[in-house]
Amino acid sequence: MATTSKRTERKRPVGRRAAGRRAAGARVPVLFRPASRLTKHVLLIVFGLFMLYPLLWMISSSVKPEEVIFREPGLVPSEVTGENYTGGWDALTHSFGYYMWNSAVITGLAVVGNLVACSLAAYAFARLEFPFKKLWFAIMLVSIMLPHHVTVVPQYIAFSKIDWINTIWPIILPKFLATDAFFIFLMVQFIRTLPRELDEAAAIDGAGHLRTFLQVVMPLCMPALATTAIFTFIWTWNDFFTQNLYLTNSDNLTAPVALRHFMDTSGDSSWGPMFAMSIISLGPIFGFFLAGQKYLVRGVATTGLK
Numbered sequence: 001m002a003t004t005s006k007r008t009e010r011k012r013p014v015g016r017r018a019a020g021r022r023a024a025g026a027r028v029p030v031l032f033r034p035a036s037r038l039t040k041h042v043l044l045i046v047f048g049l050f051m052l053y054p055l056l057w058m059i060s061s062s063v064k065p066e067e068v069i070f071r072e073p074g075l076v077p078s079e080v081t082g083e084n085y086t087g088g089w090d091a092l093t094h095s096f097g098y099y100m101w102n103s104a105v106i107t108g109l110a111v112v113g114n115l116v117a118c119s120l121a122a123y124a125f126a127r128l129e130f131p132f133k134k135l136w137f138a139i140m141l142v143s144i145m146l147p148h149h150v151t152v153v154p155q156y157i158a159f160s161k162i163d164w165i166n167t168i169w170p171i172i173l174p175k176f177l178a179t180d181a182f183f184i185f186l187m188v189q190f191i192r193t194l195p196r197e198l199d200e201a202a203a204i205d206g207a208g209h210l211r212t213f214l215q216v217v218m219p220l221c222m223p224a225l226a227t228t229a230i231f232t233f234i235w236t237w238n239d240f241f242t243q244n245l246y247l248t249n250s251d252n253l254t255a256p257v258a259l260r261h262f263m264d265t266s267g268d269s270s271w272g273p274m275f276a277m278s279i280i281s282l283g284p285i286f287g288f289f290l291a292g293q294k295y296l297v298r299g300v301a302t303t304g305l306k
Contacts, residue, residue: 057073062275064080066271088276091273105168106236107232117176118184118228119213119225126188127212152245156170165248167252168247171243226295237255238285240260243257
């Protein structure tokens with residue numbers, strides 16, 4: 001026993017010296033050095049300012065007199081005026097708030113349509129069993145790669161035959177028919193992460209598929225639903241092509257299409273009012289995005305994990 005304890009005492013200093021040498025020889029990774037972190041943050045700030053420059057320039061131009069906008073292209077205006085906002089608000093046939101309301105109605109209905117239809121389709125693909133399920137799911141995924149412009153002509157012909165041109169139905173109805181395959185796939189992947197034991201427990205309590213969908217699955221899918229709502233809101237609010245194609249009457253114009261009326265092909269464009277109304281039209285997008293940002297990040301981060 002004495003011999004063993006002496007051997008142990010002899011080995012301890014050796015271990016300590018070896019550990020000391022390893023600690024002294026260890027190097028801090030380059031990415032974790034203070035100078036490297038500072039450089040990374042500086043580069044990110046510079047890149048962020050570079051990306052934000054067009055927006056900052058538009059904000060600056062919206063408060064400049066119209067004759068100064070292109071004469072002084074800097075960010076700091078030498079003259080500040082609010083005439084672009086007051087004049088641009090009432091420059092068209094209706095006030096710009098009227099077109100903002102049209103956009104809000106179309107966008108709100110589109111969000112509701114995608115949330116209802118895409119969530120129902122996603123629940124069917126993720127939880128139900130029906131003939132040719134994998135085939136229909138594959139067709140749905142292939143439709144994501146189909147360009148939107150390929151379907152424009154047949155859709156326009158179909159809607160014109162039922163006299164729906166210059167109404168909001170060609171824009172709203174496809175949303176209630178689950179035509180946005182991207183959101184269906186997003187929700188399918190999210191629902192698959194939920195344990196099936198929850199569905200089995202609901203079935204034991206006597207719940208059918210509709211009750212399980214409404215009371216069990218949907219409350220747990222809030223991140224995916226928020227992601228769908230945010231992207232649908234942004235894409236529909238900024239959609240110029242579809243709205244300009246189907247809405248030709250001045251009473252039905254939305255904010256993106258109304259902004260086009262500030263520009264004139266002859267070169268006599270109202271740049272100041274257009275920039276001012278563009279800033280106002282961006283307000284709802286920023287507000288809606290900031291309100292659901294935490295759900296958006298959570299929904300994108302957890303989609304596809306099992």
